[in-house]
Amino acid sequence: MLNPPQINKRVPLVSARQLNKSYGRLAAVRNVDIEAYSGEVLGVVGESGSGKSTVLRLLNLEEAVDSGSYSLDIDDLRGKNLFDLDRFDRRAVQVHHIGIVYQNPHLGLRMRYSSSGNVAERLLITGERTFATLREKSRDALSASEFPLDRMDDPPRVLSGGMQQRVQLAKAIALKPRLLLLDEPTTGLDVSIQATVLDTLKRIQRQREITMIIVSHDLGVIRTLADRVMVMRNGRVVEQGLTDQILEDPQDPYTQQLVHAKL
Amino acid sequence: MTLHNLVHQKSGYSYGFLDPFAKRELRRRMLKGIAIPGCQIPYASRELPIARGWGTGGLQVTLSLAGPNDIIKVIDQGADDSVNAANLRRFIKRMTGAATTTDTTQATLLQSRHRFPEERLHEGQALILQVPDPEPLRAVESDMAKSRILHADADYGQMWLVLYEQLVQFGRYMQGASYPVMVHDRYIMSPSPIPRWDTPMLHQSAHLTLLSAGREKRLYAVPPYTNVFPLEFSDMPFEVEDQRTWVSHSTGVRNKFMTEIPQDDGASSYELSDTSYLEKIVNQQHGHPNTIAPTYYDEDGQFYHAGYLKRRDDAESTPDQ
Numbered sequence: 001m002l003n004p005p006q007i008n009k010r011v012p013l014v015s016a017r018q019l020n021k022s023y024g025r026l027a028a029v030r031n032v033d034i035e036a037y038s039g040e041v042l043g044v045v046g047e048s049g050s051g052k053s054t055v056l057r058l059l060n061l062e063e064a065v066d067s068g069s070y071s072l073d074i075d076d077l078r079g080k081n082l083f084d085l086d087r088f089d090r091r092a093v094q095v096h097h098i099g100i101v102y103q104n105p106h107l108g109l110r111m112r113y114s115s116s117g118n119v120a121e122r123l124l125i126t127g128e129r130t131f132a133t134l135r136e137k138s139r140d141a142l143s144a145s146e147f148p149l150d151r152m153d154d155p156p157r158v159l160s161g162g163m164q165q166r167v168q169l170a171k172a173i174a175l176k177p178r179l180l181l182l183d184e185p186t187t188g189l190d191v192s193i194q195a196t197v198l199d200t201l202k203r204i205q206r207q208r209e210i211t212m213i214i215v216s217h218d219l220g221v222i223r224t225l226a227d228r229v230m231v232m233r234n235g236r237v238v239e240q241g242l243t244d245q246i247l248e249d250p251q252d253p254y255t256q257q258l259v260h261a262k263l
Numbered sequence: 264m265t266l267h268n269l270v271h272q273k274s275g276y277s278y279g280f281l282d283p284f285a286k287r288e289l290r291r292r293m294l295k296g297i298a299i300p301g302c303q304i305p306y307a308s309r310e311l312p313i314a315r316g317w318g319t320g321g322l323q324v325t326l327s328l329a330g331p332n333d334i335i336k337v338i339d340q341g342a343d344d345s346v347n348a349a350n351l352r353r354f355i356k357r358m359t360g361a362a363t364t365t366d367t368t369q370a371t372l373l374q375s376r377h378r379f380p381e382e383r384l385h386e387g388q389a390l391i392l393q394v395p396d397p398e399p400l401r402a403v404e405s406d407m408a409k410s411r412i413l414h415a416d417a418d419y420g421q422m423w424l425v426l427y428e429q430l431v432q433f434g435r436y437m438q439g440a441s442y443p444v445m446v447h448d449r450y451i452m453s454p455s456p457i458p459r460w461d462t463p464m465l466h467q468s469a470h471l472t473l474l475s476a477g478r479e480k481r482l483y484a485v486p487p488y489t490n491v492f493p494l495e496f497s498d499m500p501f502e503v504e505d506q507r508t509w510v511s512h513s514t515g516v517r518n519k520f521m522t523e524i525p526q527d528d529g530a531s532s533y534e535l536s537d538t539s540y541l542e543k544i545v546n547q548q549h550g551h552p553n554t555i556a557p558t559y560y561d562e563d564g565q566f567y568h569a570g571y572l573k574r575r576d577d578a579e580s581t582p583d584q
Contacts, residue, residue, distance in 0.1 A: 114432075129496055130498050132498050
């Protein structure tokens with residue numbers, strides 16, 4: 001008797017179905033399905049205004065969805081539609097299971113507090129009340145994101161853009177979430193810094209088997225990191241598939257344009 | 264035309280100065296505050312013949328609680344004889360017919376600004392604290408609507424973050440007066456600007472504590488025998504002011520809260536902050552018998568709830584910086 005192929009048996013960690021979101025008359029996201037398996041990196045590309053950041057905000061439960069369902073394959077959440085959770089459960093999911101890195105570090109960090117404090121806040125929210133442990137764990141997270149530890153008590157406002165992104169990353173992975181959302185994490189960084197940050201992301205992804213959903217308009221970033229790509233335009237998914245397949249042999253005219261523009 | 268003709272006659276006011284509706288509202292709010300320890304309850308703060316910020320919150324609570332059989336004590340930074348305390352005491356007496364005292368053990372209602380008495384309060388007494396700023400989250404969240412949501416969610420991560428930052432920068436908790444406390448494992452409360460010395464006195468106390476901010480129009484309460492703990496990390500204990508070397512100038516007493524008095528030669532002398540306690544000690548030393556209730560801190564500076572307060576030098580490990 002033959003076993004069916006293993007890959008078919010696996011349940012995706014993230015599965016979102018038929019997401020719809022509009023702002024007034026503008027339909028920002030239309031009937032978008034997203035699946036991402038454990039340990040996979042999903043890239044979302046598209047031009048500005050294509051709805052990719054909105055998708056990320058929906059997945060981070062930051063905004064209410066118009067319609068659609070979203071579930072994570074995590075023990076106590078299995079089978080629940082996360083959009084139906086109340087405020088408290090939603091926050092618990094955000095804190096424990098989802099990490100996010102924004103393009104703009106001001107959205108993700110408290111600029112007045114120390115970098116280690118920004119990371120420690122995540123642990124404080126979950127009830128950690130031992131100062132020594134807080135120091136140790138925030139140091140671990142910062143070193144995992146390759147942040148220079150001698151500057152761990154400097155506030156993010158005196159740090160460079162690349163370092164600020166590393167603090168955001170450390171904060172996002174401090175509680176070892178299963179899902180990491182990245183919204184244009186390297187946009188605005190110069191090319192050499194961008195490369196080192198991408199290196200760090202890749203290493204973390206490999207070491208922790210974390211699922212990443214990375215939103216970017218930069219196909220170079222997507223090519224470096226993503227296993228699978230989803231191309232969005234006007235709130236719809238126009239094409240998706242394996243990264244090299246999409247980038248080398250795009251089928252949809254818009255994707256062809258996009259890839260061509262990159263070259 | 265004499266002054267007597269110009270001023271309103273006493274009979275023109277209702278009992279306790281506030282109208283019955285105001286008193287009823289305040290009492291309801293107090294009951295709600297007692298039912299939800301540490302939760303800030305809004306109320307309609309009335310106009311009083313003293314300015315906002317001079318104890319109108321505490322005064323409204325006192326006036327709506329006081330009856331003719333009550334005995335009132337008013338404390339201003341530990342003193343019974345400051346202008347503010349004397350004025351409030353006289354006003355309350357005139358408006359309610361209640362008796363007044365300076366003796367902590369005799370009083371039924373104690374209105375206080377920024378201090379607890381040194382002598383332990385007992386069951387049946389109510390301590391009414393005047394509060395300038397009731398919101399402990401003010402420093403971390405300037406939007407009051409948002410801080411109300413934070414309270415509702417018990418989302419106090421930022422308060423802890425502030426303490427973390429202080430430890431990282433200075434190696435100790437820098438907050439002096441008004442040290443934030445967790446009441447009944449639920450609400451973080453600002454205990455009004457009492458020194459850290461007084462903060463532990465809120466814990467499992469026999470008396471009722473009412474805190475009221477007239478300008479901010481909010482009151483909250485700590486009912487008797489309620490858990491109140493200062494925010495502290497498990498390995499960095501909260502400490503009261505270290506005055507172990509300070510000796511009271513006129514009585515030689517140690518380990519009570521002192522006021523520092525600068526001298527002409529640049530040195531300092533120290534005097535007990537609680538004037539009625541000071542008076543009792545002086546009387547006793549001059550051979551006049553006094554009833555002095557047991558104090559919150561004994562002669563060795565040990566707090567009466569054993570084990571509640573740790574000193575830093577008692578702590579076993581010193582965390583890294």
